[in-house]
Amino acid sequence: MSTAYDAIVVGAGPAGSSAALTMARAGLRVALVERGTFPGEKNMFGGVLHRLPSLEEVFPDFWERAPLERHIVKKGVTFMTGDSSFSTTIEAGNFDRPPYNGYTIFRPRFDRWLAEEAVKSGATLITRATVDELVSRNGRLAGVTILDRKGELSAPVVVAADGVLSFTAKKAGLRQPTFDPGQMAVGVKALIDMPRELIDDRFGLVRDQGFANEFVGCTGGVRGGGFLYTNYDSLSIGLVFHLGSLRTSGKTPYDLLNAFMEQPQVDKMIRGGRLQEYSAHVIPEGGFNMIPELVGDGIIVAGDAAALCNATGVNLEGINLASHSGVLAGRAVVAAHQTGDFSRRGLQVYRELLDDSYVIKDLKLYRKAPHMLHNDRIYNEYPELVCGMMEYIYRIDGAPKENLSKLFLKTAREKVGLKNLAADAFSAWRAL
Amino acid sequence: MNIDEIFDYTSFTIDREPHIVLDPQVCVGCDNRGCTNACPARCYTWSEEEKKMTFVHDGCLECGTCYVVCHRNAFTRWRYPRGGFGVAYRMT
CATH class of the missing domain: 3.50.50.60 (FAD/NAD(P)-binding domain)
Structure with a gap:
């Protein structure tokens, strides 16, 4: 040769x-x-x-x-705690017409x-x-x-x-000869086989429409997040962890993935499916500063x-x-x-x-995002705050209501502290 | 999902020659051993009784986690498997 x-x-x-x-x-x-x-x-x-x-x-x-x-017409974010979740989704007509926004x-x-x-x-x-x-x-x-x-x-x-x-x-x-675990993440994924009609019905999809959802608060306190994507006749479900945080947590990716898949709201989404393939890979998440x-x-x-x-x-x-x-x-x-x-x-x-090009321009624009995401409150306290607030808002049990903005401040004070809330809001504002 | 049954889910063409080799002495002195919990395929096992780290390359997903989390550089070799060997994803 x-x-x-x-x-x-x-x-x-x-x-x-x-x-x-x-x-x-x-x-x-x-x-x-x-x-x-x-x-x-x-x-x-x-x-x-x-x-x-x-x-x-x-x-x-x-x-x-x-x-x-499938082309993605519906995108969602779910804040999750032990057995509660709060989700938002956007479904846009424009995402359902060519040129499609993603697949x-x-x-x-x-x-x-x-x-x-x-x-x-x-x-x-x-x-x-x-x-x-x-x-x-x-x-x-x-x-x-x-x-x-x-x-x-x-x-x-x-x-x-x-x-x-x-x-x-x-x-x-x-x-560099070595990597900083703080700039790296690992993703683990389960591919779950499921009949196409079941996916369509379960996620409210027709034709070749697809759904993509991200999750926060589902990683057992390790910095990271979850995802669920619909393929034609399978679901991709998985977690991504920051390696610096995973390393010191003592927790394992597969145990956390199992716990995620057993969370009641997630369990309902994947029920009836069969595990087809398990995969993992490291992701460079340090952004502009690690190029x-x-x-x-x-x-x-x-x-x-x-x-x-x-x-x-x-x-x-x-x-x-x-x-x-x-x-x-x-x-x-x-x-x-x-x-x-x-x-x-x-x-x-x-x-x-x-x-x-947009490659470096976007990475430069979001160069503060990796640092902003190194904040344990995003993965623990905030999902609890969101789920707790929403649960309170919707609960009607005969107890007199509290003023919502007061309640928010009270809950935020308990969960994260007002100083932290202000600092995190500022940091997110600057990063995004 | 049971990680012990990884060979039922994911396909591998196993090379007899390991693509990752450790200097076990380095692991004895390690205060962290993040590889044992962070490896998504549980390729690393630390025995407290024998004071010994064992690495099995058979079910390695070639993801790179150990290469990043090992802060003692315990590897005398860390490369990808020879061409045609290792993990073989079908549809992920």
């Missing part, structure tokens, strides 16, 4: 395949290297695929072509499709290949080696799209490898940012091939394109 390419992409996820697609369409010889037996085999997420404007340019009929599940997907199907599109455009997909080392010659990056295979793949430039831990970026000296060096000599970092993930607590964005950064990385490599300059300086255009 010793083949020369114009570019090597490490990892055939949304970032890598978007980069490979962009470069192949511009006529470059691209190797798209994936360690799974097929792209998507190693990938999971607990989320919604949001719109991909850069891919919509390539595929105007993207939403017709891609293997998608549920299965990664082993979606990621595979996107990689196959890159192959159709001329990229060479190499599966079952775990990239091992970066090869340098005469002080320049010259290619990569594959674990347990002889020879090397050579190219003047590498796109590191190998996911959140990116050992490729680490070996190039672009990311590594994005460009080095002969190398560009994209997607989760570049920590391009926006977890504000309201929307959770990752695949869209990954795909967009991949397209921009591809464009930067195409430009570098025109000048022949693959140095850090020659590839710097990637940084400029990214800075100028």
Whole structure:
């Protein structure tokens, strides 16, 4: 194995395949290297695929072509305590018309499709290949080696799209040698099989409509949250934990997931379903402040490898940012091939394109959100406050009512303290 | 969901060669051992009697949690499995 390419992409996820697609369409010889037996085999997420404007340019009929599940018309947030919950949902007519606002997907199907599109455009997909080392010659990056295979793949430039831990970026000296658990989260997910009609009836959906719900107060006091998404004939349900908080809690993700699924209101939603698959992955949640060096000599970092993930607590964005950064990385490599300059300086255009895009602009805008979310009250006291207040408002038992604003202040004083309430409101205001 | 039955839910192509190797001496001196509770697949078990950390790679989901929570850098090796091995999601 010793083949020369114009570019090597490490990892055939949304970032890598978007980069490979962009470069192949511009006529470059691209190797798209994936360690799974097929792209998507190693990938999971607990989320919604949001719109991909850069891919919509390539595929105007993207939403017709891609293997998608339901489009999300209904989004909800649930505040939860032991056996009570308070939910709000938004269902918008605009979310039910193309261009749809987001979809549920299965990664082993979606990621595979996107990689196959890159192959159709001329990229060479190499599966079952775990990239091992970066090869340098005469002080320049010259290619990569594959674990347990002889020879090397050579190219003047590498796109590191190998996911959140990116050992490729680490070996190039672009990311810190260790991660701060305070900037990382882990998501665990159960895929639950359920007949389509039952899902439609239970969640009030018709046609291909889907429902996405986030939960707060369901993580046993560990900082984090829950999610439930509807696929055609299955539910994705899971929890996300901040790793710094999970580590010291002594609690386990699977016990907390079981407790979440047994909570009476959640139990009703998933009852009758059967567990099909359990999965987990780490998520870079540090936002703008944890973005590594994005460009080095002969190398560009994209997607989760570049920590391009926006977890504000309201929307959770990752695949869209990954795909967009991949397209921009591809464009930067195409430009570098025109000048022949693959140095850090020659590839710097990637940084400029990214800075100028919604990817970095949004991460910058919400740069205070990760810090704001490091507040235990959000996961304990506030859900209790909300559920307690609502329960009081709706309870009619012959006891004389209290003035609601007075009651709110009294409950807030008991649960969180007024000083904390004011500080948290200010912090949330500034972060969002 | 019973984590002991993970092989009933999730598919793996198990490599005989582990992709993660620990220096057990480092774990003996660890004051935290967050890996034992944070690992979503319960691959790490600490025996208080034997003062020994055991890691089994068979059901590893390759999620990265241990790599992040281990603050003592107990790994003499932490890489992904060789191509074609490890966890194989079908529809998640």
